[in-house]
Amino acid sequence: xxxxxxRQLSVVRLGRRDYASVLxxxxxxxxxxxxxxxxxxxxxxxxxxxxxxxxxxxxEHVLLPEAELQRRGVELHEIGRGGDVxxxxxxxxxxxxxxxxxxxxxxxxxxxxxxxxxxxxxxxxYGLSAARVEGMHGAWIGERKLGAVGVRIARWVTxxxxxxxxxxxxxxxxxIVPCGIRDKQVTSLQRELGRELDLDEVANLTVQIFADxxxxxxxxxxxxxALSAA
Numbered sequence: 001x002x003x004x005x006x007r008q009l010s011v012v013r014l015g016r017r018d019y020a021s022v023l024x025x026x027x028x029x030x031x032x033x034x035x036x037x038x039x040x041x042x043x044x045x046x047x048x049x050x051x052x053x054x055x056x057x058x059x060e061h062v063l064l065p066e067a068e069l070q071r072r073g074v075e076l077h078e079i080g081r082g083g084d085v086x087x088x089x090x091x092x093x094x095x096x097x098x099x100x101x102x103x104x105x106x107x108x109x110x111x112x113x114x115x116x117x118x119x120x121x122x123x124x125x126y127g128l129s130a131a132r133v134e135g136m137h138g139a140w141i142g143e144r145k146l147g148a149v150g151v152r153i154a155r156w157v158t159x160x161x162x163x164x165x166x167x168x169x170x171x172x173x174x175x176i177v178p179c180g181i182r183d184k185q186v187t188s189l190q191r192e193l194g195r196e197l198d199l200d201e202v203a204n205l206t207v208q209i210f211a212d213x214x215x216x217x218x219x220x221x222x223x224x225x226a227l228s229a230a
Contacts, residue, residue, distance in 0.1 A: 007040060009216035011207050012226050014045035016090065019052065019077055025223075026159050029098045032230035034157045036100075041226060042210060042218070043096040044203050047088035050075040051176055054083035054150050061085040061177040074175065081160035083137065083150035085176045091167035091188070093202055095210065101156040112137060112149055114214055115162045119147035121209045122164060122202070128192050139164075144187035145178065166190060166202050 014022060022045055032038040051062055051074060062069075062085055066076050088094055095118075101111060116132055119139035123130035123146060130139045130146055139147040147164040165188035173186045190197050211218040 006215050006217050009211060009214075009218045010039050010041045010226060011218050011220045012041060012043050012223050013203065013220065014043055014223065016046040016048060018048050019050040019075060019088065022047070022096070023077070023079065026096050026098060028230055029226065030154070030157050030159050033098050033100055034155055038098075038226065038229045040097070040099045040216070042207070043098070044206065045094050045096075046090055046092060046199065047094060048075070049073055049087075049089040049172065050077060051085060051087050052076075052081075053078045053085050054081045056082060057084045063175055063177065069175070074172075079160070081150040081152045083148070086148050086150065086163065086178060087172050087176055088163055089168060089172050091165070091169065091190075091199065093164045093166050093199060093206060094161070095164075095206065096161045097158055097210075097214075099158045099214075101153070101158065106156050108151075108153060111153070111158065112151060115149045115151070116147075118206065118210050118213050119149075119162060119164050121213060122147075122206060123189070123192075125205055125209070126189060126193060128189070141187055141192055144185045144192075146187055146189070146192075148178075164189070164202070164206070166197055166199050 029041055069076055116139050120130045130141050133140045137149045138145050149162050150160050152159045167190040168188050170186055178186050207218050
């Protein structure tokens with residue numbers, strides 16, 4: 001199969017959801033994708049405020065006790081993706097690709113790079129120049145991190161994914177040392193552009209750019225339809 005032959009991608013928009021329910025959904029779809037009962041799928045959502053700790057996380061990168069986070073309405077989850085600590089919340093577009101990289105895409109570095117490329121192209125659409133930074137994952141505008149990437153791949157089926165700051169409350173990142181990096185700032189499309197953005201509009205563009213970057217024909221389906229196949 002040619003690398004550039006377009007595959008089929010189901011896209012499911014979840015709206016704003018808590019982290020635990022979407023993590024469980026990812027697990028269900030990952031198992032179904034591994035067994036071949038569902039096609040490659042992209043979940044798009046916003047999360048209610050949550051801090052997640054990847055496998056490489058240091059607990060001291062969360063700057064408040066868990067009780068204080070709970071008081072502020074911020075959940076805390078330790079999860080199985082790569083990377084350090086990150087924040088998800090309203091105004092951030094999160095994409096969870098559940099993809100089988102077999103037979104011809106079994107390259108972790110290339111896959112991570114493709115997720116970064118989606119966010120770089122998103123920024124470019126809005127006239128912003130984003131790029132990779134050597135030795136760090138994600139999409140950056142200068143020294144400011146626009147989007148994060150953290151993945152888990154088991155038997156070449158992917159979970160977790162990317163988080164693009166659209167209109168996120170950037171003050172929330174003061175709760176953590178984002179991705180364990182102390183000397184860099186976090187930014188958003190809205191901050192860089194100086195105007196409000198509609199998250200649904202950004203999600204529409206993300207579907208197009210994700211499909212073009214990873215060579216898919218995308219179609220949107222309802223969650224019930226995705227789960228019925230699983």
